[in-house]
Amino acid sequence: MSTATLTIDLNAAVANWRTLDAMTGCETAAVVKADAYGLGAEKVGRAFARAGARTFFVAVAEEGAALRQALGPGPAILVFSGHMAGDAEMIGDLDLIPLVNSLDQMIRHVEALPGHPFGIQLDTGMNRLGLEPDEWRAVREVALAQNPVLVMSHLACADTPDHPMNAQQLRNFREMTAGLDVARSLANTGGVLMGSDYHFDLTRPGIGTYGGHPYDSARPVVTLDIPVIQCRDVAAGEAVGYGASHVVNRPSRIATISAGYADGILRAMGPRTSLWSEGRAVPIAGRISMDLIGVDVTGLGHDPKSLQLLGPDQGVDTLAHAAGTIGYEILTSLGGRYTRRYLTP
Numbered sequence: 110m111s112t113a114t115l116t117i118d119l120n121a122a123v124a125n126w127r128t129l130d131a132m133t134g135c136e137t138a139a140v141v142k143a144d145a146y147g148l149g150a151e152k153v154g155r156a157f158a159r160a161g162a163r164t165f166f167v168a169v170a171e172e173g174a175a176l177r178q179a180l181g182p183g184p185a186i187l188v189f190s191g192h193m194a195g196d197a198e199m200i201g202d203l204d205l206i207p208l209v210n211s212l213d214q215m216i217r218h219v220e221a222l223p224g225h226p227f228g229i230q231l232d233t234g235m236n237r238l239g240l241e242p243d244e245w246r247a248v249r250e251v252a253l254a255q256n257p258v259l260v261m262s263h264l265a266c267a268d269t270p271d272h273p274m275n276a277q278q279l280r281n282f283r284e285m286t287a288g289l290d291v292a293r294s295l296a297n298t299g300g301v302l303m304g305s306d307y308h309f310d311l312t313r314p315g316i317g318t319y320g321g322h323p324y325d326s327a328r329p330v331v332t333l334d335i336p337v338i339q340c341r342d343v344a345a346g347e348a349v350g351y352g353a354s355h356v357v358n359r360p361s362r363i364a365t366i367s368a369g370y371a372d373g374i375l376r377a378m379g380p381r382t383s384l385w386s387e388g389r390a391v392p393i394a395g396r397i398s399m400d401l402i403g404v405d406v407t408g409l410g411h412d413p414k415s416l417q418l419l420g421p422d423q424g425v426d427t428l429a430h431a432a433g434t435i436g437y438e439i440l441t442s443l444g445g446r447y448t449r450r451y452l453t454p
């Protein structure tokens with residue numbers, strides 16, 4: 110087999126979800142948008158449901174429809190993009206809950222599906238989705254008369270707890286929702302970690318459940334093992350890979366492994382990234398190709414059968430740092446070619 114194996118530890122994801130849940134006194138939802146951050150919404154969603162999650166968040170109605178097929182009736186599935194034109198049938202038939210984010214969406218929703226549950230997104234400062242304070246003031250009474258099931262907003266800087274934006278958004282959210290008799294939600298992973306002021310009635314952790322920053326003590330969820338296709342001796346002064354940019358300065362043993370930037374191993378991470386073999390780091394040699402990567406395994410003293418890019422020795426945030434990005438992008442870039450293996454209880 111020459112494709113790499115991506116192992117997704119559902120036990121670890123569930124353990125992370127439970128630990129984040131135990132940090133609050135309120136309900137904890139599961140965020141499974143973008144195919145559960147690239148890990149497989151169906152399997153991940155079912156694992157969270159078995160662990161007791163009753164509320165799920167997705168980005169778009171199509172994801173909600175697929176998740177409903179996987180989970181069956183019962184769990185609440187809420188859609189961040191709200192009620193978009195053409196979605197009424199899907200929302201109605203599959204019992205999805207749109208989080209309407211503008212006055213237009215609210216009108217569309219109550220006209221198309223009167224009496225069907227919905228939530229409301231408020232903008233407390235991120236300026237991405239949701240009603241602005243002025244808009245909300247104007248429609249608040251009319252909107253509340255339609256019985257929304259949730260009022261929520263999203264934090265722009267929750268991974269930076271000291272950022273003044275957090276307290277500002279918290280103040281705005283409190284002001285905008287004062288006196289409401291509706292469930293409220295503000296916290297993503299970072300919000301959960303910032304403490305009970307941010308928890309309200311429902312939290313929405315995503316990245317933390319998948320083992321990413323800012324939940325730095327999370328259990329790692331993904332392991333990526335990449336087979337070695339061949340090993341070769343390279344003499345001092347010879348180059349490895351495209352552009353002949355990497356010239357070895359001593360006789361070296363180079364392993365060529367079977368994955369590349371087409372699998373989401375971002376080319377930019379190459380110069381700062383190692384692979385791992387039984388606890389020992391071996392550096393990438395030369396540029397990352399589409400389907401192949403050269404790795405300098407001289408230090409191992411033997412030819413490995415496979416090398417590990419993600420695992421206990423090197424997590425998604427280390428790779429993200431090396432590529433100048435965030436763990437979210439590393440996870441959601443994980444390639445479609447990998448053989449996916451799920452660890453379950």
Ligand SMILES: *Cc1c(COP(=O)(O)O)cnc(C)c1O
Nearest residue numbers: 140263297298313314315316317
């Ligand atoms: C993605 C997202 C979340 C989850 O955020 P994490 O940082 O992954 O915990 C929560 N709420 C909204 C609105 C989101 O878009």
